[in-house]
């Protein structure tokens with residue numbers, strides 16, 4: 285699963301990037317916007333692939349693999365093995381729901397940028413990763429991130445008197461740098477920084 289030479293990784297990145305652009309197009313269309321409405325934000329994209337390894341943990345009740353967070357970018361495309369550990373917070377009551385692992389499927393996460401662009405029409409789910417005491421786990425997320433200089437704010441086409449903007453404008457590059465410093469704390473820390481830009 286994880287054996288990966290440079291060419292294979294590059295090919296994987298190119299393919300998931302294509303998928304991410306296609307999803308971006310479908311999201312735009314679903315909002316009644318032109319299919320290419322969001323693509324321009326990715327001309328100089330800051331996307332990347334990460335390899336996550338979660339070793340077995342002797343005290344899984346005392347640690348998390350990844351603390352609770354929302355993905356900061358536009359879209360995350362996640363591949364994982366069959367071990368499991370990813371949990372999503374249910375929006376209605378905050379309960380942690382385990383995601384059934386399927387190595388033959390990709391998980392698509394909506395990130396903060398889409399939430400802000402769509403003025404909350406799309407919602408980025410909070411999630412975390414728990415560990416277990418017997419099996420190591422691998423996952424490979426592709427983070428589809430906009431260009432550094434892009435300012436993120438609700439799309440003007442989706443704003444009206446009845447639908448005022450839910451967020452203030454923020455710069456993607458600056459947000460990402462400060463977010464990276466505080467991300468992935470292992471404990472139950474407040475780490476949903478998009479709320480800082482609530483209008």
Ligand SMILES: O=C(O)CCC(=O)C(=O)O
Nearest residue numbers: 336350364370413423425
């Ligand atoms: O390992 C996973 O399943 C998810 C990791 C994650 O949420 C992240 O890297 O943002």
Ligand SMILES: [Fe+2]
Nearest residue numbers: 353354355411
């Ligand atoms: Fe995540």
